[in-house]
Amino acid sequence: MARRKQVQENIKITGIADKGMAVGRDDEGMVYFVQGAVPGDIVDVLVLRKKSSFKKGIVYEYKSYSPERIEAKCLHFGVCGGCKWQNLDYTSQVKYKEQTVKDVFKRLAHIEPEEFRSLLSCNQIFEYRNKMEYSFSQRRWATKEELASDEIIEFGPAVGLHPPGAFDKVVQIDKCWLQDDLSNDIRNYLHELAQEKSWTYYDSKLHKGFLRNLRIRNSTLGEWMVLMIFGEKNDKDIFILLDMLSQKFPQITSLHYVINEKMNDSIHDLNTIHYKGEEGITEQLSHLKYRFGPKSFFQTNSYQAVKLFDLIVELADFKGTETVYDLYTGLGSIALYIAKNCKKVIGIEEIKEAIEDAEINKKINNVQNAYFEVGDVKDQFNDVFVEKYGKADLIIVDPPRAGLHKDVCEMLNKTAADRIIYVSCNPSTQARDIMLMPTYKIKVLQAVDMFPHTHHIENVVLLEKK
Numbered sequence: 025m026a027r028r029k030q031v032q033e034n035i036k037i038t039g040i041a042d043k044g045m046a047v048g049r050d051d052e053g054m055v056y057f058v059q060g061a062v063p064g065d066i067v068d069v070l071v072l073r074k075k076s077s078f079k080k081g082i083v084y085e086y087k088s089y090s091p092e093r094i095e096a097k098c099l100h101f102g103v104c105g106g107c108k109w110q111n112l113d114y115t116s117q118v119k120y121k122e123q124t125v126k127d128v129f130k131r132l133a134h135i136e137p138e139e140f141r142s143l144l145s146c147n148q149i150f151e152y153r154n155k156m157e158y159s160f161s162q163r164r165w166a167t168k169e170e171l172a173s174d175e176i177i178e179f180g181p182a183v184g185l186h187p188p189g190a191f192d193k194v195v196q197i198d199k200c201w202l203q204d205d206l207s208n209d210i211r212n213y214l215h216e217l218a219q220e221k222s223w224t225y226y227d228s229k230l231h232k233g234f235l236r237n238l239r240i241r242n243s244t245l246g247e248w249m250v251l252m253i254f255g256e257k258n259d260k261d262i263f264i265l266l267d268m269l270s271q272k273f274p275q276i277t278s279l280h281y282v283i284n285e286k287m288n289d290s291i292h293d294l295n296t297i298h299y300k301g302e303e304g305i306t307e308q309l310s311h312l313k314y315r316f317g318p319k320s321f322f323q324t325n326s327y328q329a330v331k332l333f334d335l336i337v338e339l340a341d342f343k344g345t346e347t348v349y350d351l352y353t354g355l356g357s358i359a360l361y362i363a364k365n366c367k368k369v370i371g372i373e374e375i376k377e378a379i380e381d382a383e384i385n386k387k388i389n390n391v392q393n394a395y396f397e398v399g400d401v402k403d404q405f406n407d408v409f410v411e412k413y414g415k416a417d418l419i420i421v422d423p424p425r426a427g428l429h430k431d432v433c434e435m436l437n438k439t440a441a442d443r444i445i446y447v448s449c450n451p452s453t454q455a456r457d458i459m460l461m462p463t464y465k466i467k468v469l470q471a472v473d474m475f476p477h478t479h480h481i482e483n484v485v486l487l488e489k490k
């Protein structure tokens with residue numbers, strides 16, 4: 025029974041839906057998507073949005089807590105949007121990720137893989153990321169509790185991560201558990217220095233402010249790259265900041281900056297400037313060394329990337345005679361990893377700098393049979409490409425979250441390679457794309473957990489020609 029019009033009592037949370045929202049039903053079968061709950065909780069829901077088939081809301085009151093709950097390790101948990109599942113036991117996280125993939129493929133897309141394998145979980149569930157991107161803001165994000173209290177709130181500047189779903193707001197972060205602790209030291213040092221120097225932080229409404237974003241990358245070989253993103257050009261202060269930063273942290277082996285005066289945060293279309301140290305950092309994944317610059321995509325969890333790439337090799341079941349296309353190749357990570365197993369591999373990637381890195385990595389690793397082309401896969405992967413390199417026996421695709429362009433699905437269907445390995449960080453778009461490829465059936469499906477404490481899933485599917 026409803027206690028107040030907008031509060032629905034005693035909703036038993038039974039699972040996790042798309043985008044990591046907890047989901048439950050009332051006695052009439054109405055579906056509730058609830059922020060702040062985990063499966064096994066019984067909660068009263070403050071309904072914020074109503075549709076005919078579902079309601080969305082936040083926890084109004086916990087009636088009983090799930091046995092799958094644990095104490096979150098992070099002091100910013102619940103405010104920061106980074107690790108929404110830190111209060112859920114890791115075994116349960118794995119269980120719900122598997123369930124999500126099953127739901128997307130079997131229930132929603134009605135696709136039945138021949139073999140549905142268990143998710144490849146992580147051994148290291150903290151400090152697993154090799155890249156963090158922090159934002160600066162003139163005004164920090166205050167929690168609901170702070171706003172409701174009688175305390176006077178200091179809305180000073182902040183450097184940190186975003187609250188859930190609010191990409192223009194910044195939660196001040198003192199310690200994040202996702203990357204090696206040096207990342208915290210670098211960020212906190214810059215925050216202190218900026219206040220000492222009275223530098224301005226970015227104001228996302230006015231689109232001005234000196235300090236905008238901070239990208240920190242590291243590798244298991246102990247190398248560190250910092251890319252400082254400024255919102256305004258001010259050479260004197262830029263050089264003071266970079267010099268003081270590199271003096272304070274000799275661990276930084278590669279230091280860059282870029283000036284972003286655009287309305288959005290993306291920097292792929294801007295020139296980054298190499299300031300000090302090496303131009304890139306190097307990571308080792310199994311038998312390969314990868315050197316990459318500040319703009320190239322690299323798998324963010326190096327430990328799981330090895331498992332992911334080994335899974336691709338296993339599913340490919342190479343004979344050594346195959347021509348392979350690696351579409352959305354980035355800096356050629358997968359292409360170079362598998363090169364020793366096949367006759368030749370050709371990668372396509374739209375970021376020019378990533379392909380420059382791919383060519384460097386080809387040399388570093390003495391790979392002779394990998395070739396790379398720059399361009400949009402939608403334009404590049406066509407009949408001329410197939411004519412030039414020969415028909416593929418295997419095509420690997422690893423697109424961004426949006427999935428494949430429908431023309432790419434059409435071309436994959438038409439090219440009719442014997443097998444396709446589709447790697448995706450978004451099972452929903454992956455299932456949608458596979459439905460556009462009637463030439464293929466799913467032989468094997470296996471997810472890999474690259475991002476503990478988040479709802480994000482990396483899913484690998486082996487497709488075979490029917």
Ligand SMILES: C[S@@+](CC[C@H](N)C(=O)[O-])C[C@H]1O[C@@H](n2cnc3c(N)ncnc32)[C@H](O)[C@@H]1O
Nearest residue numbers: 321323352353354357373374400401422423424
């Ligand atoms: C998920 S990453 C995969 C990279 C690589 N396979 C790896 O494992 O490191 C996707 C890559 O696709 C590239 N990309 C995105 N859209 C593209 C497009 N339309 N055409 C070509 N490359 C694209 C991105 O720049 C990025 O490097």
